[in-house]
Amino acid sequence: MIKRRKSRKIFVGKVAIGGNSPVVIQSMTNTDTKDVGKTVQQIKRLEQAGCELVRVAVEDEKAAWAIARIKSRISIPLIADIHFNYKLALLAIENGADKIRLNPGNITNRQQIEKIITCAKKYKVPIRIGLNSGSVKRTDKSKLADDLIKSARLYLGVFKNLNFNQIVFSVKTPDVLTTIQAYRRMAEITDAPMHLGITASGPWQNGIIKSSIGIGVLLLEGIGDTIRVSLTSDPVDETKVAKQILSSLNLRNQGIEIISCPTCSRCKIDLIKIVKQAEIKFSNFKMANLGQRIKVAIMGCVVNGPGEAKDADIGIAWTGKCGVLFKKGKKVKLVNRKELLKTLYTEVSK
Ligand code: SF4
Numbered sequence: 089m090i091k092r093r094k095s096r097k098i099f100v101g102k103v104a105i106g107g108n109s110p111v112v113i114q115s116m117t118n119t120d121t122k123d124v125g126k127t128v129q130q131i132k133r134l135e136q137a138g139c140e141l142v143r144v145a146v147e148d149e150k151a152a153w154a155i156a157r158i159k160s161r162i163s164i165p166l167i168a169d170i171h172f173n174y175k176l177a178l179l180a181i182e183n184g185a186d187k188i189r190l191n192p193g194n195i196t197n198r199q200q201i202e203k204i205i206t207c208a209k210k211y212k213v214p215i216r217i218g219l220n221s222g223s224v225k226r227t228d229k230s231k232l233a234d235d236l237i238k239s240a241r242l243y244l245g246v247f248k249n250l251n252f253n254q255i256v257f258s259v260k261t262p263d264v265l266t267t268i269q270a271y272r273r274m275a276e277i278t279d280a281p282m283h284l285g286i287t288a289s290g291p292w293q294n295g296i297i298k299s300s301i302g303i304g305v306l307l308l309e310g311i312g313d314t315i316r317v318s319l320t321s322d323p324v325d326e327t328k329v330a331k332q333i334l335s336s337l338n339l340r341n342q343g344i345e346i347i348s349c350p351t352c353s354r355c356k357i358d359l360i361k362i363v364k365q366a367e368i369k370f371s372n373f374k375m376a377n378l379g380q381r382i383k384v385a386i387m388g389c390v391v392n393g394p395g396e397a398k399d400a401d402i403g404i405a406w407t408g409k410c411g412v413l414f415k416k417g418k419k420v421k422l423v424n425r426k427e428l429l430k431t432l433y434t435e436v437s438k
Contacts, residue, residue, distance in 0.1 A: 090337060093310040095281045098214045098254050101165030101186035103140055105256060105313045106281030111339050112314040113330040114141035114283075115323040116169065121151040121158070128161045130323065135164055137327040137371070138343065141314065143167040143189065152179035159184045167216070174200035178207045187256075189216040192243040193223030201243075205252045214254035217243050220287045221261040232261060233270040240274060255280045256314070260287035264302040271306050281313035282306075288318065295319040296329050300336075307337055328371070335381065344370045344436065347385040347397050355388030356408045362386060362428065369429055370436070382436055385414075394419070402435050404428055 097107025105112055115134055119126040121144045131142050146152050146168045159166050167187040168180035172194045180188055181204075188208070195201060208215055217240065224235040236259045247255055257280050259270040267286055275282060286302040289295035299317040306312050315333065317326040334340035348363045349355075363386050370384065385403025387393025390412055393405030398417035405412050411428050413420045413435070423431045 090308060090339065091310050093275055093282075094279065095313055096253065096279050098256065098281060100141055100167065100214060103165050105283075109313070111307065111312060111334055112140045113138060113327055113334070114143065114167070114314055114316045115139045115326045115330070116143040116145070116316065118323060121145055121147070122154050124154050124157045124161075127154070127158055131158070131162045131164070131166075133324050134327055135162065137324045138331050139164065139323075139327040141165050141167060141187075143169050143316075145169045146176050146180050149176070149179060152176050152183055155180055155183040155185050170195070174204055177204045181207050181211050181213050185213060187214045187216060189218045191218055191220070191223055192239050193219070198246060201246055202250060205247065205250045208254070209252060212254075214256060215247075215252075216256040216258060216283055217247070218258045218283070219243075219260070220258075221263075221266075232263070232266050233259075233273065236261070236270045237273050237277070241277065244278060253280070256283050257281070258283040258285060260285045260318075262286065262288045262290075262298075264298050267302050268305055271311055272309070275311045282311055283314045283316065284312040285316040285318055291320050292325070295321070299329065300333055303333055304337065307333070307339060341381040343381055345381060345383045346370065347383055347387075347400050347403070349387045349389075349393065349396060351388045354391055355406065357388065357406045357425065359386065359388045359406070366429055366432065369433055384432060384436060386432070402432065404432060 092108055095106035098105055103112055117127050117130050119130050121127055134142055142164055165186035168185035169189045170177045171191050174195050177188050219236050219240055224239050257274055259274050261267045284303045284306055286298045289298040303315050315330050317329045319326050331343055335345060346366055351359050366386055383400040385397030385400035387397050387405040390405045390407050394414050394417055397403045402415050411423045413423050
């Protein structure tokens with residue numbers, strides 16, 4: 089059981105972050121924010137995959153104006169990602185952004201920050217102070233965590249002076265160990281909720297491994313209130329990986345978990361292909377349909393299969409000619425290859 093760090097609860101729209109609320113999954117669109125149709129379409133796919141907060145890049149005034157139209161067509165809260173131009177932060181908030189992200193590396197003028205905070209107070213919108221390795225002047229690489237903390241303290245001071253505590257922090261770098269170190273130190277400095285992530289973590293495989301280790305270690309230590317897995321991939325993939333990280337740490341008990349064996353010479357079926365098909369088939373399940381976590385086992389043989397997957401709610405182990413359907417480790421019936429996935433899907437749907 090993970091003992092979560094006590095953080096202040098804030099609200100992004102109707103979604104709570106911190107204060108022992110469930111760790112929230114978020115992602116970011118990669119469409120042109122001004123293209124409302126495409127952006128809404130991607131957000132709908134993210135919602136369906138289990139994303140609970142979504143961020144869009146606001147590069148110019150037109151993108152800030154688009155927020156109102158996007159928001160009217162989606163169900164999850166929308167976050168505006170702001171860099172360099174403080175006026176875009178004001179415009180995004182006025183157009184209905186539920187939260188904004190500022191980069192302390194490129195909005196540094198105190199009067200401008202004050203204007204943003206005044207506007208955020210008026211509209212009751214929280215702000216993420218989103219530091220990353222690009223936010224600080226490079227000194228010594230080994231001192232990156234120190235530099236990030238120094239910059240975070242300075243920004244935090246401004247927010248404290250203006251009596252604004254509706255903040256979330258992030259201190260992301262592409263280096264897993266530096267990121268872990270920076271978040272640990274931030275967690276001691278402030279009780280603000282933490283948004284976890286490894287920035288620019290790289291292509292699919294690298295990104296998943298680095299994010300799982302970095303985010304996983306911090307969550308295990310109780311640090312982290314919302315997570316964003318950054319992948320050079322479809323943002324829907326980020327959401328799927330985020331869900332897997334939370335579910336692996338028992339921080340989410342919702343959704344389908346596929347358990348499958350690595351295969352060996354006892355396996356007389358193309359299990360790799362079947363499991364890939366199952367992943368696609370079960371990804372169609374809407375999170376809303378599942379009030380619980382369902383473990384589905386797909387095992388290559390009956391010698392070890394049912395035993396190794398006895399914790400599964402339902403599963404199939406291949407015998408060579410047909411599959412044995414089992415529930416909670418008990419054999420239920422035999423199924424042929426063609427019916428295998430359909431049977432599993434039907435049983436889970438029940
Ligand atoms: Fe091999 Fe059977 Fe274990 Fe799969 S379940 S790895 S096929 S022994």
